[in-house]
Amino acid sequence: MYTVPYGKESLTFELPKTMKGTLIESKRVPPVEDVEKAVAEALAEPVNSPRLRELAKPGDTVCIVFTDITRASPDHLLVPPLLAELEAAGVRDEDITLLCGIGMHRPSTPAEKVAKLGQAVMDRYRVVDHEPQNPEALVDLGVTASGIPLSVNKIAYEADLLIATGIVEPHQYAGYSGGRKTLAVGAAGEKMIAYTHGPQMIDHPGTRLGRIEGNPFHEAVTEAARRAGLKFILNVVLDDEKRVVAVRAGEPEAAFMELVAFAKSIYEVPIPHRYDVAVGGVGFPKDANLYQTSRAASYLHFAPTPVVKPGGFYILPARCQEGVGEGVGEQRFLEKLSGATDMTSLLEELRRTGYPPGAQRAFIMAKVMEECGVIIVGSECPDVVRQAKMIPAADMDEAFHLVIERLGPNLDVLIVPHALLTLPVLQ
Numbered sequence: 001m002y003t004v005p006y007g008k009e010s011l012t013f014e015l016p017k018t019m020k021g022t023l024i025e026s027k028r029v030p031p032v033e034d035v036e037k038a039v040a041e042a043l044a045e046p047v048n049s050p051r052l053r054e055l056a057k058p059g060d061t062v063c064i065v066f067t068d069i070t071r072a073s074p075d076h077l078l079v080p081p082l083l084a085e086l087e088a089a090g091v092r093d094e095d096i097t098l099l100c101g102i103g104m105h106r107p108s109t110p111a112e113k114v115a116k117l118g119q120a121v122m123d124r125y126r127v128v129d130h131e132p133q134n135p136e137a138l139v140d141l142g143v144t145a146s147g148i149p150l151s152v153n154k155i156a157y158e159a160d161l162l163i164a165t166g167i168v169e170p171h172q173y174a175g176y177s178g179g180r181k182t183l184a185v186g187a188a189g190e191k192m193i194a195y196t197h198g199p200q201m202i203d204h205p206g207t208r209l210g211r212i213e214g215n216p217f218h219e220a221v222t223e224a225a226r227r228a229g230l231k232f233i234l235n236v237v238l239d240d241e242k243r244v245v246a247v248r249a250g251e252p253e254a255a256f257m258e259l260v261a262f263a264k265s266i267y268e269v270p271i272p273h274r275y276d277v278a279v280g281g282v283g284f285p286k287d288a289n290l291y292q293t294s295r296a297a298s299y300l301h302f303a304p305t306p307v308v309k310p311g312g313f314y315i316l317p318a319r320c321q322e323g324v325g326e327g328v329g330e331q332r333f334l335e336k337l338s339g340a341t342d343m344t345s346l347l348e349e350l351r352r353t354g355y356p357p358g359a360q361r362a363f364i365m366a367k368v369m370e371e372c373g374v375i376i377v378g379s380e381c382p383d384v385v386r387q388a389k390m391i392p393a394a395d396m397d398e399a400f401h402l403v404i405e406r407l408g409p410n411l412d413v414l415i416v417p418h419a420l421l422t423l424p425v426l427q
Helices: 035-044 075-088 110-117 119-124 154-158 190-196 216-228 252-267 295-301 328-338 343-353 360-369 382-387 396-407
Strands: 002-006 009-013 020-023 062-067 096-101 126-129 138-143 149-153 161-167 230-238 244-250 268-271 275-280 308-317 373-377 391-393 412-416 423-426
Touching: 002 275, 002 308, 009 396, 035 075, 035 230, 035 244, 062 075, 062 110, 062 154, 075 096, 075 110, 075 119, 075 161, 075 230, 096 110, 096 154, 110 119, 138 154, 138 216, 149 154, 149 190, 149 216, 190 216, 216 230, 230 252, 244 252, 252 268, 275 295, 275 396, 295 308, 295 360, 308 396, 328 343, 328 360, 328 382, 343 360, 360 373, 373 396, 382 391, 391 396
Parallel strands: 020 412, 062 096, 062 161, 096 126, 161 230, 268 423, 275 308, 275 412, 308 373, 373 391
Antiparallel strands: 002 009, 138 149, 230 244
């Protein structure tokens, strides 16, 4: 029997008798027993930086950029200690803005902001969403040497002290998320997000999961964060069960790199060969919509070597109760895939014409589906799954039946219960 996450619960299944299963999970390390204490210690001894209470002074305006509900970063445990440090420095409540870095996702709801920050923080401080499509809310940061247009939220840029929270985990484009990315993508303008998620960036061989060196996406967001003036971060690494296993605070690049080294040691798992089929677990909050759920297939496909052989299948159990997702990016994703006749033609068109932010996920999934099938199990939106050229299945039995029809019965299956937090590396 195998178990994978499904929404806030789990789904248990057996493989057909003719299939051989291999289960992989990231390395187990003891979770931090007292997270509040660990955060306090990280803030007391920041990496390569003075304490936050020494960086801030009375009269300073401060902006803290935090992640939206699509990220599992435990901001309710990270933001209050940051605010306590600022209070100790004499910064007034009215000089502090908490900015939700939504990127091109939909705005966050009041309930989501409360879930992220806690009611006490909401009641006491100014909390706003980033506006990526509002030119009045943005500052142009110029272009990088390679021609990437950089921009950032005006509140963040104009603050005397700019801080970000985040979670360091394998990321499709950035190599690892967290550090500079909460600000540099979460609070960037549409034009910058469009370029960094464009075909020239995604087709680049350096833009891969788990890769920092020689990764143009990582270089662009690092430069954007520098130009925006990001001074301090508080980031965590989580395990498969969303428990904190490491915390660092301090200078953005140095603190981030310490967490990347730790993350690599737990997330990267060796596999002996490629497989016919991979089952990728997603779970809450990512499996709330198809846009985020599809990451499980692309993460496994864009590991340093794709884990599934050409012609094989990715099977993703996911509720997708929000359909494709409510944001403009999610709608663009569906629009591109639903209008495609085939994946090769879609890729050629998108390389020729480019695409707006959000549609990069259609480009990525077209690259996956040009080689492999993607089956979504137990979704609440089977029609949307079909529109996106993926295959809906009511349950795992139906999914395996579909696979056997196409590939035959004797199959090698890789089961990755936490596909977004496990990076299979072919030995």
